[in-house]
Amino acid sequence: MQISDLADRIAAGDRRALARGITLVESNRADHRKAALDLTERLRTTGREALRIGLSGTPGVGKSTFIESFGLMLAETGLRIAVLAVDPSSARTGGSILGDKTRMERLSRHPSAYIRPSPSQSHLGGIARRTREAVALCEAAGFDIVLIETVGVGQSETVVAEMCDLFVLLLAPAGGDELQGVKRGIMEMADLILVNKADGDLKPVATRTCADYAGALRLLRRRPQDPDGFPKAMTVSAVEAAGLDTAWAEMRALIGWRRETDHWTARRAAQSRHWFEEEVRRGLLAALTEDPAIRAAMADAARRVAEGLDGPDAAAAAMLQDLRHRPAPG
Amino acid sequence: MQISDLADRIAAGDRRALARGITLVESNRADHRKAALDLTERLRTTGREALRIGLSGTPGVGKSTFIESFGLMLAETGLRIAVLAVDPSSARTGGSILGDKTRMERLSRHPSAYIRPSPSQSHLGGIARRTREAVALCEAAGFDIVLIETVGVGQSETVVAEMCDLFVLLLAPAGGDELQGVKRGIMEMADLILVNKADGDLKPVATRTCADYAGALRLLRRRPQDPDGFPKAMTVSAVEAAGLDTAWAEMRALIGWRRETDHWTARRAAQSRHWFEEEVRRGLLAALTEDPAIRAAMADAARRVAEGLDGPDAAAAAMLQDLRHRPAPG
Structure with missing residues (x-):
C-alpha cells in the first residue's frame, strides 16, 4: 500500500490501517523509518487533537482494571479511546504488559475502544519515539482520548509525562502512613493522584492514604499550569467503578482551565521542542x-x-x- | 612560551610550569584546547605512571584533615603527592573546596606535595576531562601519587572512580546501625572504606560502624579485580594520624596484587576506552x-x-x- 493511501485510511478511522501504521512506526528498518516519517508528516495536517492521558502505577495497583472500568465509562458516553503502553520492562522479559488483551477484555471488544499491545522494544529512547508516533496516529485516526499506560518504575514516567496533556498516578492503599516510596520527582509530575481499591475492607485505608497524599501534594511548590486545588488526590474503586465519574470531571475541569489559559498550547509546544x-x-x-x-x-x-x-x-x-x-x- | 618548552619543564618537575599547564587544560578557549591537547600528547611519551587514588566523602567526614595527615605521612617517606579536586558543587557556589589552602596548610607547604585548588567549572562532563588532563600532567611531572578528592554527593564519585586506580570512601561514625544512606552503587565502587574519627568518645561508635560496613561489603558480589579480603573496611583517625600506615599498607597490598594479575593494566585500558x-x-x-x-x-x-x-x-x-x-x- 502507498503511504498516502495508508494515511487516508487512518484519517478515515480504519482500525486495520491504524494497526498497520503503528507496526510501521515501531520498525527499526531504515526504509520503514523513512516511510513512518512520511506517514506521520502526512497525518499532521489532519489537525486533530486527542486528550492525551498518561497513567502510571506500579504492578499490583490495579492499572488494567482501572483502564477497563474508566475506558468503558468514557466509551459509553460516546468518546473514542485508544490505549497504548510504554513498558521498558517488557524489553527485558520479552513479554508485554498489554500483550494479553484478556487483561481488558470488555474494553477491547468495545467498538469505541482500541487497545494496542506494547511492543517488545529495546531502550527507552526508541520506545519514546515509537510511542509518540503511535499517539500521533491515534489522534489522526480521530480518537478523543489516548491513554498512555506505563509501569511505575524507572524513567518511563518522565518519558510519558513529556508526551501527555494530563499525568495520572494510580496508587494502592498503603498500610501505615508512609507514602509507598513514591519518588518526589514522580509526585511533582502528577496532575491527579488516584488511590485505587477504595472498596470493602480497604476503603478506610484508601481514604487515609488519600489524605496523606493530599497533604504531601500541598507541600509541593505551586505550578503555574495548575488552577486552585490542583494537583489533587482522590480515592477510586476500579472493581466497583466508583469515583471514576468524579475523577473524569476533575480531569475535564483541569484541562478546561489549561485550554482557556493557554497552558495546554504552551505545554504541547514545549513538548514538541523537547522531542x-x-x-x-x-x-x-x-x-x-x-x-x-x-x-x-x-x-x-x-x-x-x-x-x-x-x-x-x-x-x-x-x-x-x-x-x-x-x-x-x- | 612554546608548548614544547612547557612540556619539557613540566617533565622536569617545574611546579610553576605544572600550574600553568593545568590552567591551560582548564580553559574553554578553542585555541587553549588545541594547545592543551598538544601538551598532553607530548607528555604521554614520558610513560610515567602515578598511583591515582580517588577519595570520596560527604562534607563533615574530615576529608581535608585526612588528606593533610595521609599526605604528610606519604611525603615524609619521600613520596611525591599531588592533590586535585573534582567539585561539581563549587560550580554552583562559585567557591571551591580546595580554594583555601589553609585547609591543608602543613601539606601545602611540604616540598614533596602539590595542592591544586579546584576550578569553578560548569558541568560534570567538562570537569571530568579537565581533571583527567590535570592528573596526566601531574603524572608526567613525576608525582608518585595523585589523590583526586570529591565530595560524596551526586555523580562525581562515578566520574572519579573512572579515572583512578584505587577508590577510597571516607565515612564518619554513624549513630545507630544504619549505613548513613551510602548508596549501593557507591559502596560497589569502593576498594577501601575508611571510617574516620576513631578517636576519643567516638572510637567505639567508629569501631561498630566499621563492622557494619565490613558486613555490608561481604554481601556484595565478588569482583574479579579484588584479592581475598577486599574491598575492606577499616577505622582511622585523621586528627591523631592513627591507622593511616595500616590503610596505606592495605592500599599497597591491593595495588601490588592488581599489578601482578594485570588488573591494573586492564583497568587503565578500560578507563582510556571509556573516556x-x-x-x-x-x-x-x-x-x-x-x-x-x-x-x-x-x-x-x-x-x-x-x-x-x-x-x-x-x-x-x-x-x-x-x-x-x-x-x-x-
Missing part, C-alpha cells in the same frame, strides 16, 4: 553504533586507545574531525 | 550548543516545531541531514 532536541541528540549518538563504517572506526580507535597507542582525548578529537568530514550515507 | 568514547559523545552533542551556526539552526528549527509548523521527528531528521552535510569549522 525535537532529544531526537537530534539521539540521532547524533546513534550514528556511532548504527553506521557500520563509523562503528568500525570507533572500535579501531578505542582499541588503539586501550593499548596506549593514542591518548583518549587526542583520539576523540581526531574521531570528531573524521565524523564531520564523512560524507552523508545513502 | 575516548565519552569524549566523542560529548563532542558530538557539544557542537549543538557551542557552534554558533548550528545553535542558531537548532533554535530556528525548535521554534518552528514549537509553533507547529514542522513535526518534531521530521525536523530532527532534517537537522541530522543538515549536520552531516555541514562543512567542518575552522
Whole structure:
C-alpha cells in the first residue's frame, strides 16, 4: 500500500490501517523509518487533537482494571479511546504488559475502544519515539482520548509525562502512613493522584492514604499550569467503578482551565521542542553504533586507545574531525 | 612560551610550569584546547605512571584533615603527592573546596606535595576531562601519587572512580546501625572504606560502624579485580594520624596484587576506552550548543516545531541531514 493511501485510511478511522501504521512506526528498518516519517508528516495536517492521558502505577495497583472500568465509562458516553503502553520492562522479559488483551477484555471488544499491545522494544529512547508516533496516529485516526499506560518504575514516567496533556498516578492503599516510596520527582509530575481499591475492607485505608497524599501534594511548590486545588488526590474503586465519574470531571475541569489559559498550547509546544532536541541528540549518538563504517572506526580507535597507542582525548578529537568530514550515507 | 618548552619543564618537575599547564587544560578557549591537547600528547611519551587514588566523602567526614595527615605521612617517606579536586558543587557556589589552602596548610607547604585548588567549572562532563588532563600532567611531572578528592554527593564519585586506580570512601561514625544512606552503587565502587574519627568518645561508635560496613561489603558480589579480603573496611583517625600506615599498607597490598594479575593494566585500558568514547559523545552533542551556526539552526528549527509548523521527528531528521552535510569549522 502507498503511504498516502495508508494515511487516508487512518484519517478515515480504519482500525486495520491504524494497526498497520503503528507496526510501521515501531520498525527499526531504515526504509520503514523513512516511510513512518512520511506517514506521520502526512497525518499532521489532519489537525486533530486527542486528550492525551498518561497513567502510571506500579504492578499490583490495579492499572488494567482501572483502564477497563474508566475506558468503558468514557466509551459509553460516546468518546473514542485508544490505549497504548510504554513498558521498558517488557524489553527485558520479552513479554508485554498489554500483550494479553484478556487483561481488558470488555474494553477491547468495545467498538469505541482500541487497545494496542506494547511492543517488545529495546531502550527507552526508541520506545519514546515509537510511542509518540503511535499517539500521533491515534489522534489522526480521530480518537478523543489516548491513554498512555506505563509501569511505575524507572524513567518511563518522565518519558510519558513529556508526551501527555494530563499525568495520572494510580496508587494502592498503603498500610501505615508512609507514602509507598513514591519518588518526589514522580509526585511533582502528577496532575491527579488516584488511590485505587477504595472498596470493602480497604476503603478506610484508601481514604487515609488519600489524605496523606493530599497533604504531601500541598507541600509541593505551586505550578503555574495548575488552577486552585490542583494537583489533587482522590480515592477510586476500579472493581466497583466508583469515583471514576468524579475523577473524569476533575480531569475535564483541569484541562478546561489549561485550554482557556493557554497552558495546554504552551505545554504541547514545549513538548514538541523537547522531542525535537532529544531526537537530534539521539540521532547524533546513534550514528556511532548504527553506521557500520563509523562503528568500525570507533572500535579501531578505542582499541588503539586501550593499548596506549593514542591518548583518549587526542583520539576523540581526531574521531570528531573524521565524523564531520564523512560524507552523508545513502 | 612554546608548548614544547612547557612540556619539557613540566617533565622536569617545574611546579610553576605544572600550574600553568593545568590552567591551560582548564580553559574553554578553542585555541587553549588545541594547545592543551598538544601538551598532553607530548607528555604521554614520558610513560610515567602515578598511583591515582580517588577519595570520596560527604562534607563533615574530615576529608581535608585526612588528606593533610595521609599526605604528610606519604611525603615524609619521600613520596611525591599531588592533590586535585573534582567539585561539581563549587560550580554552583562559585567557591571551591580546595580554594583555601589553609585547609591543608602543613601539606601545602611540604616540598614533596602539590595542592591544586579546584576550578569553578560548569558541568560534570567538562570537569571530568579537565581533571583527567590535570592528573596526566601531574603524572608526567613525576608525582608518585595523585589523590583526586570529591565530595560524596551526586555523580562525581562515578566520574572519579573512572579515572583512578584505587577508590577510597571516607565515612564518619554513624549513630545507630544504619549505613548513613551510602548508596549501593557507591559502596560497589569502593576498594577501601575508611571510617574516620576513631578517636576519643567516638572510637567505639567508629569501631561498630566499621563492622557494619565490613558486613555490608561481604554481601556484595565478588569482583574479579579484588584479592581475598577486599574491598575492606577499616577505622582511622585523621586528627591523631592513627591507622593511616595500616590503610596505606592495605592500599599497597591491593595495588601490588592488581599489578601482578594485570588488573591494573586492564583497568587503565578500560578507563582510556571509556573516556575516548565519552569524549566523542560529548563532542558530538557539544557542537549543538557551542557552534554558533548550528545553535542558531537548532533554535530556528525548535521554534518552528514549537509553533507547529514542522513535526518534531521530521525536523530532527532534517537537522541530522543538515549536520552531516555541514562543512567542518575552522
